Amino acid sequence: DAKTTQPNSMESNEEEPVHLPCNHSTISGTDYIHWYRQLPSQGPEYVIHGLTSNVNNRMASLAIAEDRKSSTLILHRATLRDAAVYYCIRYSNDYKLSFGAGTTVTVRA
Amino acid sequence: DTAVSQTPKYLVTQMGNDKSIKCEQNLGHDTMYWYKQDSKKFLKIMFSYNNKELIINETVPNRFSPKSPDKAHLNLHINSLELGDSAVYFCASSQYGGRGEKLFFGSGTQLSVL
Numbered sequence: 001d002a003k004t005t006q007p008n009s010m011e012s013n014e015e016e017p018v019h020l021p022c023n024h025s026t027i028s029g030t031d032y033i034h035w036y037r038q039l040p041s042q043g044p045e046y047v048i049h050g051l052t053s054n055v056n057n058r059m060a061s062l063a064i065a066e067d068r069k070s071s072t073l074i075l076h077r078a079t080l081r082d083a084a085v086y087y088c089i090r091y092s093n094d095y096k097l098s099f100g101a102g103t104t105v106t107v108r109a
Numbered sequence: 110d111t112a113v114s115q116t117p118k119y120l121v122t123q124m125g126n127d128k129s130i131k132c133e134q135n136l137g138h139d140t141m142y143w144y145k146q147d148s149k150k151f152l153k154i155m156f157s158y159n160n161k162e163l164i165i166n167e168t169v170p171n172r173f174s175p176k177s178p179d180k181a182h183l184n185l186h187i188n189s190l191e192l193g194d195s196a197v198y199f200c201a202s203s204q205y206g207g208r209g210e211k212l213f214f215g216s217g218t219q220l221s222v223l
Contacts, residue, residue, distance in 0.1 A: 032208045043113075043199050043214035044152065051209070085150070095140060095164045095206040099152035 004088045009104040018075040022088030025069040032091040037084040083107045115215040130185045130218045132200030140206035141183035144199040195222045
């Protein structure tokens with residue numbers, strides 16, 4: 001039970017930033033926010049995670065609202081290779097990362 | 110060197126057969142998982158193991174029996190295969206299993222039951 005809400009799909013143009021929203025209004029203080037993506041015919045791939053502060057890594061940035069009820073995954077410059085299903089997950093229970101439906105991202109050349 | 114590897118990649122079998130899927134991780138992690146992705150693409154956790162001990166069993170039928178001979182391996186044995194078992198099965202691992210850790214996934218085993 002991921003207990004997050006994401007849009008079903010988003011489209012972007014290549015080389016432009018992509019902002020993927022996620023709502024987790026019932027998040028508790030110890031829940032981490034994780035993002036994974038799944039490219040076609042591949043296993044899920046870790047993107048980024050955070051607790052309270054914004055996070056950056058080589059793949060993306062994670063902006064977490066001050067009240068932690070929502071977050072946004074930012075892909076700074078989309079490439080065709082970023083076309084995938086992106087999962088926002090509220091990680092509540094140790095040992096049990098549960099996936100929701102995710103957002104299908106399409107990147108136009 | 111692949112971090113989490115599963116074999117076979119494809120498995121086609123008849124209803125009623127027994128089959129196994131193997132998983133190995135070379136990351137030195139303590140925790141391993143099995144996930145199932147059905148035809149609608151929903152990913153569901155099946156099992157979590159920590160240091161060879163079962164931690165999570167998500168109401169999976171007991172035809173599914175995971176076995177962890179050591180920390181680096183978590184195999185999935187399925188008895189009396191049914192049509193509904195057709196899916197892609199993913200193995201994963203994480204350092205200790207905590208919420209602040211990332212999971213590493215294998216590339217999946219596509220099981221087709223005819």
